Amino acid sequence: MASAPRALTVRALAPLPAEIAPGDDLAALITAANGGATFAPDDAVVVSHKVISKAEGALVDLATVTPSARAVELAAAQDKDPALIQVILDQTAEIIRAERGVLICRSVHGFVSANAGVDQSNVRDGWCVTLPVDPDASARRLRAALPARPAVVIADSFGRAWRHGQAEIAIGAAGLSVVDDQRGDLDREGREMRATVIATADHVASAADLVRHKTSGQPAVVVEGLGDAVTTDDGPGAGALVRAADEDLFGAR
Amino acid sequence: MASAPRALTVRALAPLPAEIAPGDDLAALITAANGGATFAPDDAVVVSHKVISKAEGALVDLATVTPSARAVELAAAQDKDPALIQVILDQTAEIIRAERGVLICRSVHGFVSANAGVDQSNVRDGWCVTLPVDPDASARRLRAALPARPAVVIADSFGRAWRHGQAEIAIGAAGLSVVDDQRGDLDREGREMRATVIATADHVASAADLVRHKTSGQPAVVVEGLGDAVTTDDGPGAGALVRAADEDLFGAR
Numbered sequence: 001m002a003s004a005p006r007a008l009t010v011r012a013l014a015p016l017p018a019e020i021a022p023g024d025d026l027a028a029l030i031t032a033a034n035g036g037a038t039f040a041p042d043d044a045v046v047v048s049h050k051v052i053s054k055a056e057g058a059l060v061d062l063a064t065v066t067p068s069a070r071a072v073e074l075a076a077a078q079d080k081d082p083a084l085i086q087v088i089l090d091q092t093a094e095i096i097r098a099e100r101g102v103l104i105c106r107s108v109h110g111f112v113s114a115n116a117g118v119d120q121s122n123v124r125d126g127w128c129v130t131l132p133v134d135p136d137a138s139a140r141r142l143r144a145a146l147p148a149r150p151a152v153v154i155a156d157s158f159g160r161a162w163r164h165g166q167a168e169i170a171i172g173a174a175g176l177s178v179v180d181d182q183r184g185d186l187d188r189e190g191r192e193m194r195a196t197v198i199a200t201a202d203h204v205a206s207a208a209d210l211v212r213h214k215t216s217g218q219p220a221v222v223v224e225g226l227g228d229a230v231t232t233d234d235g236p237g238a239g240a241l242v243r244a245a246d247e248d249l250f251g252a253r
Numbered sequence: 254m255a256s257a258p259r260a261l262t263v264r265a266l267a268p269l270p271a272e273i274a275p276g277d278d279l280a281a282l283i284t285a286a287n288g289g290a291t292f293a294p295d296d297a298v299v300v301s302h303k304v305i306s307k308a309e310g311a312l313v314d315l316a317t318v319t320p321s322a323r324a325v326e327l328a329a330a331q332d333k334d335p336a337l338i339q340v341i342l343d344q345t346a347e348i349i350r351a352e353r354g355v356l357i358c359r360s361v362h363g364f365v366s367a368n369a370g371v372d373q374s375n376v377r378d379g380w381c382v383t384l385p386v387d388p389d390a391s392a393r394r395l396r397a398a399l400p401a402r403p404a405v406v407i408a409d410s411f412g413r414a415w416r417h418g419q420a421e422i423a424i425g426a427a428g429l430s431v432v433d434d435q436r437g438d439l440d441r442e443g444r445e446m447r448a449t450v451i452a453t454a455d456h457v458a459s460a461a462d463l464v465r466h467k468t469s470g471q472p473a474v475v476v477e478g479l480g481d482a483v484t485t486d487d488g489p490g491a492g493a494l495v496r497a498a499d500e501d502l503f504g505a506r
Contacts, residue, residue, distance in 0.1 A: 005464055006265050006464060007263065007264040007464060008263050008463060009263075010260065010262075011259065011260040104503060111415075121440045121449070157449070157451070159502075159503055160452075160503060161365065161413070161414040161503035161505070162364075162496050162498075163494050163496055164432060164450065164494050164495070165432045165450045165452030165494060166449070166450060166451055167455050167456065167459075168451075178418075179417060179418045185466075187374045188375050188470055196419070197417065198410070198418055198419055199417065199420050200418075202416070202459065203420065207460035209456050210453070210456050210460060210479070210482075211258055213438075217441055223463075229463075241416050242416065242417070243416055243417050245415075249355055249357055249412075250412055250415070250504065251414030252414070252502070252503060253505065
């Protein structure tokens with residue numbers, strides 16, 4: 001277990017430029033959005049995946065896409081743009097459900113979400129953005145480029161089973177204990193805890209979302225004071241939070 | 254939409270007494286754990302459901318339980334205590350899955366989680382704790398008893414589909430905009446957001462979990478500075494976050 005800090009702060013950085021372009025230096029932009037100040041070594045910088053995707057060029061001009069027969073068929077059934085469906089299929093390892101205009105997909109990364117994370121909001125008309133190719137690698141690169149190497153979390157909003165509303169989760173992470181495994185610790189009655197593994201990285205992503213709005217141009221947030229949840233090593237990243245399909249009991253099959 | 258605050262703090266209160274008993278005055282105990290200070294009107298006090306359950310007497314002595322034939326059968330199949338299974342069945346509207354020693358249940362409240370929220374950690378040997386009968390009502394009562402009426406969130410740890418680790422969610426709330434509905438707002442490209450409804454109350458519960466540990470005796474946390482996410486009215490509560498079974502696309506069926 002990591003010991004929990006007693007208090008932390010969650011602070012939105014200043015807005016980033018409206019349009020992030022492929023090759024932009026995100027570390028420099030984020031440091032500027034922090035007033036030029038260096039982050040502390042036990043901070044986590046939480047960044048919406050969309051700016052990472054844009055800086056990495058993970059954008060598709062739908063006019064250039066030729067939809068397959070399967071994309072055309074799915075698009076007709078779900079009343080969607082066939083080119084957009086083709087991009088979603090290109091990002092998809094398995095379609096979990098296709099119903100009521102929603103495709104729930106296991107992405108090539110293993111994430112299960114609507115449309116395999118392909119999104120058109122905050123993107124130029126006629127284009128869409130896809131998830132970063134390797135979000136943990138993106139997090140490691142950004143961390144390495146930030147002075148004092150704070151932890152980095154790359155976040156996205158996912159729909160959930162059985163609950164309304166989207167929750168922000170970590171799709172990439174570097175330098176953060178992504179889970180806090182409390183199994184084996186003794187509770188206050190001296191009984192061993194059996195099932196308590198806490199998804200710390202998802203909690204950090206969720207906390208960050210409280211201080212920003214999807215339309216405010218504030219994709220970067222710092223969570224300050226995480227103590228030893230921030231690690232010197234980059235660690236396994238948010239990929240460690242992905243549960244293998246054959247181990248999952250909660251999700252649709 | 255609510256406008257997001259620019260920054261907030263998350264602070265664990267001092268430990269509460271190790272054993273909360275039925276009838277204990279939680280508002281007084283929580284105020285004492287805050288050094289006697291009054292919370293601000295835009296704070297949210299986040300409390301682990303377990304202390305609420307204990308104060309409300311939602312505890313069962315397993316020695317007093319007579320398991321039904323169905324409980325005996327399920328217990329044998331899942332290698333569990335039949336009395337514990339009977340308590341779980343009493344809290345369950347529908348069993349979603351029973352596999353590998355895990356019962357995933359839709360509780361009488363509508364929450365889907367392992368064992369319908371019935372839990373033995375941090376509880377006296379031979380007893381178990383159940384979820385509060387009406388967690389939103391519990392939140393409203395606690396809010397009314399706290400000076401300055403901060404928002405109140407009652408939290409529990411739930412397993413999730415497709416992801417390792419438990420995430421803290423809101424099972425009860427009073428005085429908080431439980432969702433931030435951004436549909437219809439314009440993104441930075443001037444395009445209307447179509448699917449963005451954020452589960453604010455779950456994010457508050459998740460943020461609170463970053464400053465406590467399940468074994469630390471710190472079941473109460475204050476999230477300070479939530480701005481107009483805290484409302485004068487108690488609002489619909491966390492019940493509004495429960496998605497009806499027939500509207501759900503993500504979950505096991």
